[in-house]
Amino acid sequence: MRKPDTSGRINSGGCVPLNVAAKLRKGLWSPEEDEKLMNYMVRNGQGCWSDVARNAGLLRCGKSCRLRWINYLRPDLKRGAFSPQEEELIIHLHSILGNRWSQIAARLPGRTDNEIKNFWNSTIKKRLKNISSSSSRSPNTSDSSMDQARDGINGRLITNQEHNMMGACMHPSSSSSALSSSTWQLPNIALNPMNLDPILPIIDQQPTGIAGSYFDVQPCDAQGGMFGGNIDFEGQFMVPSLGSVNIEQSGKMGNSVEKSNANVMNNMNNIINYNQFNNNNNINNKLGENNVRIEGLCWEGDELRMAMGEWDIEELMKDVSSFPFLDFQVL
DNA sequence: AAGCCTCCCAACCGCAGATTG
DNA sequence: ACAATCTGCGGTTGGGAGGCT
Numbered sequence: 001m002r003k004p005d006t007s008g009r010i011n012s013g014g015c016v017p018l019n020v021a022a023k024l025r026k027g028l029w030s031p032e033e034d035e036k037l038m039n040y041m042v043r044n045g046q047g048c049w050s051d052v053a054r055n056a057g058l059l060r061c062g063k064s065c066r067l068r069w070i071n072y073l074r075p076d077l078k079r080g081a082f083s084p085q086e087e088e089l090i091i092h093l094h095s096i097l098g099n100r101w102s103q104i105a106a107r108l109p110g111r112t113d114n115e116i117k118n119f120w121n122s123t124i125k126k127r128l129k130n131i132s133s134s135s136s137r138s139p140n141t142s143d144s145s146m147d148q149a150r151d152g153i154n155g156r157l158i159t160n161q162e163h164n165m166m167g168a169c170m171h172p173s174s175s176s177s178a179l180s181s182s183t184w185q186l187p188n189i190a191l192n193p194m195n196l197d198p199i200l201p202i203i204d205q206q207p208t209g210i211a212g213s214y215f216d217v218q219p220c221d222a223q224g225g226m227f228g229g230n231i232d233f234e235g236q237f238m239v240p241s242l243g244s245v246n247i248e249q250s251g252k253m254g255n256s257v258e259k260s261n262a263n264v265m266n267n268m269n270n271i272i273n274y275n276q277f278n279n280n281n282n283i284n285n286k287l288g289e290n291n292v293r294i295e296g297l298c299w300e301g302d303e304l305r306m307a308m309g310e311w312d313i314e315e316l317m318k319d320v321s322s323f324p325f326l327d328f329q330v331l
Numbered sequence: 332a333a334g335c336c337t338c339c340c341a342a343c344c345g346c347a348g349a350t351t352g
Numbered sequence: 353a354c355a356a357t358c359t360g361c362g363g364t365t366g367g368g369a370g371g372c373t
Contacts, residue, residue, distance in 0.1 A: 030340070050358075066359075067342065117362075118340050175371060 025059045029068050033058055037065055038073050071112045078110025082119055088117055091124060 027032075040056035046069075049062030054262060058065060082090070093104045101113035101120075108116065 026343075048358075062358075063360095064342080070360095071341075099362065114341075121363095122339055240357075 024061055024064075026064070029072075033060070033069070034073060037068060041069060041073070067114075071114050076110055077112065082111075086111070087124065090120065094120065094124075 029037075036056050036058055037052070040052060044052075044055070046052075049066045051062075052058075052063045053060050053065045056065070060068075070072060089108060093107055097103050099117075101117045105111055105113040105116050
């Protein structure tokens with residue numbers, strides 16, 4: 001590990017002016033620094049990181065504070081080893097997203113991009129390399145063999161059609177550790193012409209009043225996380241097979257949302273997730289107990305995007321046969 | 332016990348895009 | 353329009369820990 005650096009060496013990271021940088025500390029954080037940052041964040045919340053560094057009485061640049069908070073001090077971080085389910089999910093998401101660690105991390109609650117990147121580089125990469133070197137002696141098999149594992153299709157990002165055929169996130173059975181490795185195999189992409197259609201709801205109107213940052217509910221924003229977060233929005237949604245859907249309001253902040261998020265995690269099924277709201281787990285839900293929430297990934301050009309929406313479950317079930325999702329089923 | 336080696340991971344670095352003045 | 357600053361990302365580094373000889 002790095003020793004705390006009190007040498008006064010100028011920070012070449014460019015995060016603060018040089019005359020200030022000369023006084024800044026680098027290297028490992030002391031418990032006292034952690035406490036200062038933690039106290040400040042609890043009291044004031046996240047703001048401008050340069051201000052955080054200054055106002056919390058830390059001789060660190062804002063960038064360093066941000067990193068320490070995100071990777072270590074944040075209260076929602078999960079600690080400890082990765083579970084087999086998480087490991088499989090990482091491998092799967094990496095096959096779709098490549099080294100987009102932040103996007104992968106957004107789909108693993110409580111894990112950071114740095115943590116996942118380290119895990120990948122130290123453990124999974126090695127393991128996949130061993131597997132590929134023991135199973136294939138092809139002259140073309142080098143480190144790029146792992147990139148082929150990455151998406152199964154010669155190192156490029158998969159198309160939307162291919163992606164439609166893949167599970168986008170943690171399988172619903174994963175919470176009961178029933179995830180089999182076959183869950184994530186790339187299916188034969190020629191199978192289902194239905195999936196050539198554009199899929200997933202397109203948010204037609206800018207939602208209002210976004211609370212929290214986990215889901216960025218701008219039109220199908222790729223930065224959105226699959227799990228967790230607080231959402232508070234309303235607006236009109238366009239769904240190819242259902243037409244426009246008016247969303248009155250959904251996702252209040254607080255415990256109710258945390259509970260419903262847990263349901264989202266458990267109910268994921270292939271490309272979509274859904275969460276059936278009810279008055280027990282979401283006391284602020286104005287839509288009533290017969291509504292489902294659907295979230296998923298779609299491709300727009302080369303970009304992986306996220307979409308989300310809510311529908312009346314009866315309406316949805318009436319139309320489920322034509323609903324443009326693969327393997328849609330209500331659990 | 333001592334030296335060497337490898338692994339792991341916290342933290343840094345540089346860059347690019349976004350934001351601000 | 354431009355420069356300065358902020359923010360976030362992915363790649364890389366360095367050193368503690370633990371295993372091996």
